[in-house]
Amino acid sequence: MNAAAVCKSGLSFEGTAGSGFRIPLGAAADVGGAEDGFRPMELMALGLAGCTAMDVISILRKKQQAVTAFEVRVEGERAVEHPKVFTRIVVEYRVRGHGIDPQAVDRAVTLSRDKYCPAQGMLAKVVPIEHRVVTEQDPPRD
Amino acid sequence: MNAAAVCKSGLSFEGTAGSGFRIPLGAAADVGGAEDGFRPMELMALGLAGCTAMDVISILRKKQQAVTAFEVRVEGERAVEHPKVFTRIVVEYRVRGHGIDPQAVDRAVTLSRDKYCPAQGMLAKVVPIEHRVVTEQDPPRD
Numbered sequence: 447m448n449a450a451a452v453c454k455s456g457l458s459f460e461g462t463a464g465s466g467f468r469i470p471l472g473a474a475a476d477v478g479g480a481e482d483g484f485r486p487m488e489l490m491a492l493g494l495a496g497c498t499a500m501d502v503i504s505i506l507r508k509k510q511q512a513v514t515a516f517e518v519r520v521e522g523e524r525a526v527e528h529p530k531v532f533t534r535i536v537v538e539y540r541v542r543g544h545g546i547d548p549q550a551v552d553r554a555v556t557l558s559r560d561k562y563c564p565a566q567g568m569l570a571k572v573v574p575i576e577h578r579v580v581t582e583q584d585p586p587r588d
Numbered sequence: 589m590n591a592a593a594v595c596k597s598g599l600s601f602e603g604t605a606g607s608g609f610r611i612p613l614g615a616a617a618d619v620g621g622a623e624d625g626f627r628p629m630e631l632m633a634l635g636l637a638g639c640t641a642m643d644v645i646s647i648l649r650k651k652q653q654a655v656t657a658f659e660v661r662v663e664g665e666r667a668v669e670h671p672k673v674f675t676r677i678v679v680e681y682r683v684r685g686h687g688i689d690p691q692a693v694d695r696a697v698t699l700s701r702d703k704y705c706p707a708q709g710m711l712a713k714v715v716p717i718e719h720r721v722v723t724e725q726d727p728p729r730d
Binding site: 499500563 | 658
């Protein structure tokens with residue numbers, strides 16, 4: 447597993463990873479950046495979102511849940527002083543589908559948190575992570 | 589600070605963040621993915637690379653170092669068992685320029701590690717992080 451950040455100019459970098467994808471990395475104007483890419487801590491939050499999202503959707507499909515829309519939102523609060531670590535993270539799972547069983551979603555979220563998700567396996571040791579689940583039911587199918 | 593992963597199909601997601609940027613997130617074929625985006629743990633590694641890279645290049649410029657090329661590479665080893673957390677991370681700083689002072693680079697790396705970098709401030713508590721510095725000198729300017 448590898449990744450690299452290559453400086454283009456100022457605080458603007460190109461991020462690459464072993465999978466072959468590329469991404470712009472940048473900083474906010476108030477710290478001298480050009481606002482021209484993902485902030486590094488956004489990538490940490492997005493890694494967490496993607497990591498647990500893949501767990502949960504996989505488990506829901508194994509549980510035969512008819513999911514029609516699914517997303518995971520991550521909000522992180524940060525310390526005011528350096529280093530501006532996350533001090534609290536909220537992970538919200540939004541599941542939509544036909545006859546979704548909220549208990550199945552809760553179990554999937556718990557399995558990701560406690561067993562499968564490496565991002566949570568690391569971050570949960572250093573910052574409180576709160577989980578929220580929002581389920582929406584689609585109209586019954588004919 | 590917020591981010592979201594929205595499921596497109598299978599294990600393919602679109603990642604978004606508050607800064608407005610978008611990125612494809614995907615999984616490897618051997619876990620049922622379509623290899624069509626960054627792996628979530630690559631984003632964690634890239635967040636770390638970008639975070640410390642921005643610290644170090646900022647400090648080197650303040651120290652009047654004439655940097656002509658700069659990149660940070662991150663390699664992560666992962667546990668075999670779930671959750672497949674990082675078990676060891678190597679961060680390699682590659683600095684090229686005119687008359688680069690290796691001690692100035694070392695001090696910048698240490699400052700990022702100990703004071704400024706939130707990614708390291710969190711991850712260093714749960715996984716050993718090793719630092720390497722490679723400096724290359726450009727030919728003297730006329």
